[in-house]
Amino acid sequence: MTLIPTLSTDFLTPLYRFILLHHRQTLTHTVPCQTQDYDLIARYRLMFKPHSNTIKAIRSRLLDWYDQNARSLPWRPASPTSAPIPPYYTLVSEAMLQQTQVATVIPYFHRFLETFPTLETLANADEQQVLTLWQGLGYYRRARNLHACAKTIITEHNGIIPSDIDSLLALPGIGQYTAGAIASIAFNQPAPILDGNVIRILSRIFFITDPTDHTPVKKQLWLLADQLVPAPVSTDFRPGDYNQSMMELGALICSPRNPKCDTCPIQKLCKAYADGSPESLPVTLPKSKPRPVNHHILAITHPSQPNTYLLEQRPPTGLWSNMYQLPTLELNHSKDIATDQLAAYAQKHLKIKPQAITPLKTFKHQTTHLTITFHLHAITPAFIPSQLKPKTQWRSLDKLADLPFSNPQLKAIKAMN
DNA sequence: AAAGCGGGGAC
């Protein structure tokens, strides 16, 4: 019994060739197999080589379903016959859609393109303006990467977004998924994608019960996705539409909970449905819980100018990098002791000697890794400092529209007005 | 391999 998979490598990128080679070796070492390995080997066979009829059925059913049920979205052509959208639109939408739902992205996408209608306008913009348009969307590194991406494409690719996976992967903020999405959607290249939707669908169709965020399983899923994406020789060579049909199915039918199996175009091909357990897949590794921390916000009023407060810019790395805020420090102990610490911090780091510190408000903010309790304090300086620390400035709260703030900072600022 | 990185939708 041979377990060497027969894959066409004609259209695989070097990365996939590497993965494939690695697993060929793995499988070679598995032969001859031990009896206790039969289950594992059966699973590997399945994952490597679905029956060609299964592959064809999945492709054609998904494409037919997509033609009838695709949502109208701003980054899609209005109809199959209308002009293709610029690759720049695909780049922007894919950056925004990373870990973010379609409904959340739509208004941001419109505002962004209104301000930066072309790659060149984006490349020439200030990072501050790009971040401000991203305000509230989260994962702000995406905005800075997209901005850097535009600059790089202008200088190193003559302003033309590259269509090959390797060039795309070299750009900041573009990983395997986004490279595959841009190559397939914007340039109709037969590149696979693997996002949360595709993982969910593949794990259910092929009944993959291993944790899908485990690296070897993830590699198998990439190989599976690579086999399923239409190849140039096939009659239904629409890799961009096929990839989008997978994600569309994951969003509209094959949802994490309460999947609508009754209306699923590939229900008959789904092993998890046959097993009666689609909702139990995919299996994921347990995630760590958010850590509680305390952040203290200092609302320092200008002694003479009304409604004017001291602002600072956050460091270029870490949480809310490069965004603006009322001076804020992390201080993790009881609130009573905090006042002295706040005064010391204001003197040392802001050159402000507080005349009075008044607690104003406390509120919680949730991120993926932190549960932050914000403590908002009003501070009246004893005098106006002769000079300010770098990256700090006095600013009227009426004139903040051009600066990027995190949601909790906006909340604190709103409480001051 | 694991952690850091946001905010909101859906239930």
Next chain:
DNA sequence: GTCCCAGCTTT
């Protein structure tokens, strides 16, 4: 409350 979302990067 929970889980997850058209993931990427750093350690």
